[in-house]
Amino acid sequence: MEWETVIGLEIHTQLATKSKIFSGAATAYGAEPNTQACAVDLGLPGVLPVLNQEAVNMAVKFGLAIEAEIAPYSVFARKNYFYPDLPKGYQISQFELPIVGNGHLDIEVDGVTKRIGITRAHLEEDAGKSLHEDFHGLTGIDLNRAGTPLLEIVSEPDMRSAKEAVAYMRKLHELVRYLGICDGNMQEGSFRCDANVSVRPKGQKEFGTRAELKNINSFKFVEKAINYEVERQIDLIEAGGTVVQETRLYDAAKDLTRSMRSKEEANDYRYFPDPDLLPVYISEAFKAEVLTTMPELPDAKKQRFKDQFGLDDESTTILTSSRETADYFEALLAASGCEARLCANWVTGELSAALNKAGQEIADSPVSYDRLAGLLKRIADNTISGKIAKQVFEAMWQSEAEADEIIEKQGLKQITDTGAIEAIIDKIIADNPGQVEQYRSGKDKVFGFFVGQVMKAMQGKANPEEVNRMLKDKLHG
Amino acid sequence: MYNKTIAELAEGLRSRQFSSRELTLAYLERISQHQALNAFITATEDLALKQADAADAKLAAGDAEPLTGIPIAHKDIFCTDGIRTSCGSKMLDNFIAPYDATVVAKLQKAGAVMLGKLNMDEFAMGSSNETSFYGPVKNPWDLNAVPGGSSGGSAAAVAARLAAGVTGTDTGGSIRQPAGFCGITGLKPTYGRVSRYGMIAYASSLDQGGPMTRTAEDAAILLQSMAGFDEKDSTSVDRPVPDYRAGLTQPLDGLKIGLPKEFFGEGLSSEVASAIEAGLAEYRKLGAETVEVSMPNLKLAIPAYYVIAPAECSANLSRFDGVRFGYRCEAPADLTDLYTRSRGEGFGREVKRRILMGTYALSAGYYDAYYIKAQKIRRLISDDFKNALSSVDVLMGPVAPSVAFGIGEKIGNPIEMYLSDIYTIAVNLAGLPAMSIPAGFASDKPVGLQIIGNYFAEDRLLNVAHQYQLATQWHQLTPPGFE
Numbered sequence: 021m022e023w024e025t026v027i028g029l030e031i032h033t034q035l036a037t038k039s040k041i042f043s044g045a046a047t048a049y050g051a052e053p054n055t056q057a058c059a060v061d062l063g064l065p066g067v068l069p070v071l072n073q074e075a076v077n078m079a080v081k082f083g084l085a086i087e088a089e090i091a092p093y094s095v096f097a098r099k100n101y102f103y104p105d106l107p108k109g110y111q112i113s114q115f116e117l118p119i120v121g122n123g124h125l126d127i128e129v130d131g132v133t134k135r136i137g138i139t140r141a142h143l144e145e146d147a148g149k150s151l152h153e154d155f156h157g158l159t160g161i162d163l164n165r166a167g168t169p170l171l172e173i174v175s176e177p178d179m180r181s182a183k184e185a186v187a188y189m190r191k192l193h194e195l196v197r198y199l200g201i202c203d204g205n206m207q208e209g210s211f212r213c214d215a216n217v218s219v220r221p222k223g224q225k226e227f228g229t230r231a232e233l234k235n236i237n238s239f240k241f242v243e244k245a246i247n248y249e250v251e252r253q254i255d256l257i258e259a260g261g262t263v264v265q266e267t268r269l270y271d272a273a274k275d276l277t278r279s280m281r282s283k284e285e286a287n288d289y290r291y292f293p294d295p296d297l298l299p300v301y302i303s304e305a306f307k308a309e310v311l312t313t314m315p316e317l318p319d320a321k322k323q324r325f326k327d328q329f330g331l332d333d334e335s336t337t338i339l340t341s342s343r344e345t346a347d348y349f350e351a352l353l354a355a356s357g358c359e360a361r362l363c364a365n366w367v368t369g370e371l372s373a374a375l376n377k378a379g380q381e382i383a384d385s386p387v388s389y390d391r392l393a394g395l396l397k398r399i400a401d402n403t404i405s406g407k408i409a410k411q412v413f414e415a416m417w418q419s420e421a422e423a424d425e426i427i428e429k430q431g432l433k434q435i436t437d438t439g440a441i442e443a444i445i446d447k448i449i450a451d452n453p454g455q456v457e458q459y460r461s462g463k464d465k466v467f468g469f470f471v472g473q474v475m476k477a478m479q480g481k482a483n484p485e486e487v488n489r490m491l492k493d494k495l496h497g
Numbered sequence: 498m499y500n501k502t503i504a505e506l507a508e509g510l511r512s513r514q515f516s517s518r519e520l521t522l523a524y525l526e527r528i529s530q531h532q533a534l535n536a537f538i539t540a541t542e543d544l545a546l547k548q549a550d551a552a553d554a555k556l557a558a559g560d561a562e563p564l565t566g567i568p569i570a571h572k573d574i575f576c577t578d579g580i581r582t583s584c585g586s587k588m589l590d591n592f593i594a595p596y597d598a599t600v601v602a603k604l605q606k607a608g609a610v611m612l613g614k615l616n617m618d619e620f621a622m623g624s625s626n627e628t629s630f631y632g633p634v635k636n637p638w639d640l641n642a643v644p645g646g647s648s649g650g651s652a653a654a655v656a657a658r659l660a661a662g663v664t665g666t667d668t669g670g671s672i673r674q675p676a677g678f679c680g681i682t683g684l685k686p687t688y689g690r691v692s693r694y695g696m697i698a699y700a701s702s703l704d705q706g707g708p709m710t711r712t713a714e715d716a717a718i719l720l721q722s723m724a725g726f727d728e729k730d731s732t733s734v735d736r737p738v739p740d741y742r743a744g745l746t747q748p749l750d751g752l753k754i755g756l757p758k759e760f761f762g763e764g765l766s767s768e769v770a771s772a773i774e775a776g777l778a779e780y781r782k783l784g785a786e787t788v789e790v791s792m793p794n795l796k797l798a799i800p801a802y803y804v805i806a807p808a809e810c811s812a813n814l815s816r817f818d819g820v821r822f823g824y825r826c827e828a829p830a831d832l833t834d835l836y837t838r839s840r841g842e843g844f845g846r847e848v849k850r851r852i853l854m855g856t857y858a859l860s861a862g863y864y865d866a867y868y869i870k871a872q873k874i875r876r877l878i879s880d881d882f883k884n885a886l887s888s889v890d891v892l893m894g895p896v897a898p899s900v901a902f903g904i905g906e907k908i909g910n911p912i913e914m915y916l917s918d919i920y921t922i923a924v925n926l927a928g929l930p931a932m933s934i935p936a937g938f939a940s941d942k943p944v945g946l947q948i949i950g951n952y953f954a955e956d957r958l959l960n961v962a963h964q965y966q967l968a969t970q971w972h973q974l975t976p977p978g979f980e
Contacts, residue, residue: 059596063816065589065823066576066598066695068730098812100859102836109815161820290859292868295702295809298731 022222028177033202034210041169042069053162063107075169078201088123105148115291118142127187137176182246229263245270329360356393395423503715517566521549540613548610565608570660573614576695585629588843598695607722616650621699637976642901645675652679662710670921673933677896677945688928689734692727698813700806713962717741744956745963750784753889759795760894768939776936792881798923804871811855879927896945935971
């Protein structure tokens with residue numbers, strides 16, 4: 021039988037606010053345990069939550085970016101369950117009336133564009149962390165993370181393969197980072213994914229029973245976990261079994277999923293509106309205000325780079341892969357005044373390679389856009405060749421020197437003095453009569469040999485166009 | 498000294514008739530003398546004297562705040578920095594709050610001296626002060642009777658002259674009913690008028706702190722320093738606080754008083770009814786006119802309240818889990834054991850009953866039938882009040898169907914106990930301000946007259962109460978043995 025996979029994702033993005041969603045404590049990652057938890061985060065008797073407006077702004081920004089309905093009226097609710105790292109015994113979340121309603125995101129897989137529905141996105145607070153190691157059989161509780169704002173983004177079950185799921189996840193990751201609402205750091209848990217996976221015979225309308233895969237925290241693991249789970253479900257059904265609705269945990273080390281709890285064991289969260297918080301009202305005027313802070317989004321930027329600069333699909337994809345890369349490219353373009361193609365080639369080529377090798381982000385690039393602009397200008401005005409430029413770039417990466425200083429100091433200026441070039445050409449023609457004969461009898465390929473000899477003799481500094489022109493003249497002699 | 502009102506004491510302190518230290522010592526002595534009342538859970542002698550000395554220095558320097566040097570006490574539901582805040586529960590018997598509630602901080606800033614923390618029903622759940630882990634409080638008017646609850650210690654302390662004025666909280670009548678039972682003046686402000694920050698939550702959408710004092714004038718003085726917007730409480734209302742004392746002198750000519758007929762029907766004891774009738778007659782003498790109004794949904798208030806309040810409390814009390822603070826059971830075997838025994842041993846019966854009721858009401862499959870239904874009733878009751886208050890200035894009626902009942906009389910019968918709040922609970926559901934003022938006696942025990950006003954009409958309520966107190970003596974009487 022042919023099977024169809026159905027996938028929906030729930031993604032928790034940690035919002036990049038400075039303070040927590042309901043308290044003034046800082047959200048910075050990695051502090052000493054319990055140093056960033058105030059009375060409100062600890063859930064002390066008598067404390068009350070106060071909503072951080074910045075979290076609302078970010079949620080609305082996200083909603084507008086996915087063309088979603090922004091709820092004019094949304095409500096915080098208490099989700100009740102006991103756990104040691106949940107200080108109040110309930111999590112403040114949104115249930116019946118989330119701040120962001122129906123929206124969508126377009127993904128591209130194998131050249132085909134597909135629209136993935138987003139059911140909702142709601143604001144909530146994160147819990148703390150239970151630390152089970154290093155406490156000799158006891159459990160430590162770190163509440164630094166308690167109260168960190170999260171936006172939980174729930175998709176429709178619109179994805180039909182692990183590949184689509186990963187494409188959606190990447191697209192969303194790119195979007196929240198573009199919007200500046202999430203740092204996207206997956207190691208630190210800023211962007212976490214749960215996947216609802218089911219299978220059904222191809223052509224069947226009803227969904228199969230789904231399993232929820234918890235906390236799969238890399239693009240690679242999402243793909244592997246889904247693929248494993250799909251295979252497990254198909255094998256199970258084909259062997260005469262039935263899939264049960266349950267929560268399963270992905271074990272990355274063993275590359276398999278295992279049951280965590282069944283539907284029967286699921287908590288009754290007893291949601292009800294939190295009486296400590298007022299409903300959130302969003303006006304049209306407020307939306308319009310947020311819209312003015314909206315950056316150009318990835319799809320629009322990519323299209324503009326194509327239209328405005330005539331760049332191809334491959335380089336625009338790389339250039340718009342992050343807001344920082346696109347910003348770097350446009351700043352470089354403005355500062356250098358060079359052709360877009362030249363700038364694009366350098367950003368997607370030398371610069372990207374160097375950053376990858378060093379494991380650095382473009383925002384922290386050792387060669388800033390204005391220093392790189394200094395280099396590209398010298399290519400454009402023929403002071404140096406592209407080949408020499410790579411050598412200069414390497415030197416720039418290692419030092420803080422400007423391109424001009426390096427060119428000057430290392431004497432890399434291109435030689436355009438025709439007299440000097442002519443002398444060398446004459447010498448090489450005289451020293452290689454055999455090759456001259458070959459060329460003149462019609463073996464054009466030998467031309468390259470002459471160019472190489474000249475450049476070698478001039479340590480690469482001769483202007484290639486000038487060398488070509490003069491060589492042709494002399495050889496045709 | 499201790500028989501004076503806050504207004505008189507402030508005057509005496511300013512004119513140096515006595516010092517705050519002398520006054521504070523006098524109250525501390527009475528607190529220790531009348532320990533049998535069990536009004537205080539914690540007396541803070543050293544702190545009180547330190548604050549009194551500081552107050553005397555300010556008074557000498559001539560830069561006194563409105564309450565400088567006035568000894569007050571707080572219901573033990575308000576967090577006090579560095580001092581045990583028990584909420585009347587074994588669960589918090591060892592809890593030293595690391596911060597001040599906004600109300601505590603505001604009164605301290607206004608110069609008040611804190612004598613200690615007052616007994617109360619456990620987590621404010623009760624109408625008789627009998628659910629307290631620290632034992633019942635006795636009513637100064639009859640040592641065999643309850644003082645009412647949940648602010649029983651607060652009411653008894655004022656009646657017995659153990660503090661010049663105190664704070665209380667009112668979720669379903671917890672300021673007004675004990676004020677009525679103990680013959681003092683109590684004010685439950687409009688929901689949102691006084692910050693709830695640092696006030697340990699019972700039912701967040703109903704809880705409201707307020708003053709409990711001898712007179713309406715004193716209530717105005719305390720409320721002046723307690724009220725106001727607090728950025729730490731999203732449900733507090735950002736609205737200017739009027740000068741409550743300035744409005745007290747307005748005559749009552751033409752005041753229209755609505756009498757909800759549902760407040761005077763079956764269940765009301767005839768002796769309370771006649772005391773209330775006498776009180777209303779006094780108002781008519783002062784120039785007021787009374788008209789009957791009807792609020793058909795009032796009978797639904799108790800069932801609605803006993804869904805909403807327990808639902809909210811079932812979540813509010815989840816933080817008491819033995820993990821971070823408060824009571825933890827001995828040698829827990831595992832996490833579940835830690836939770837179940839810490840909570841099972843730390844909470845009393847009434848608290849557990851309400852947590853269970855609330856948990857049930859919020860459970861899947863029951864939520865619509867209970868919680869949602871109760872919210873609809875709440876809206877209907879608010880509308881009833883809105884209608885009634887559209888044609889009259891204030892509503893009046895009894896605070897409770899009977900006078901203070903005997904200790905042990907109703908504790909075994911929760912339904913009967915719940916019914917003692919029948920006239921007060923609806924006011925909390927609507928979020929309106931209301932007062933209880935002494936209006937006579939029945940069987941030698943005080944009767945409270947309830948005055949209910951429109952949203953943020955505390956100034957009007959205080960005015961209406963004050964004018965009555967200018968014409969009557971009920972609020973001046975001291976329980977025998979406490980003169």
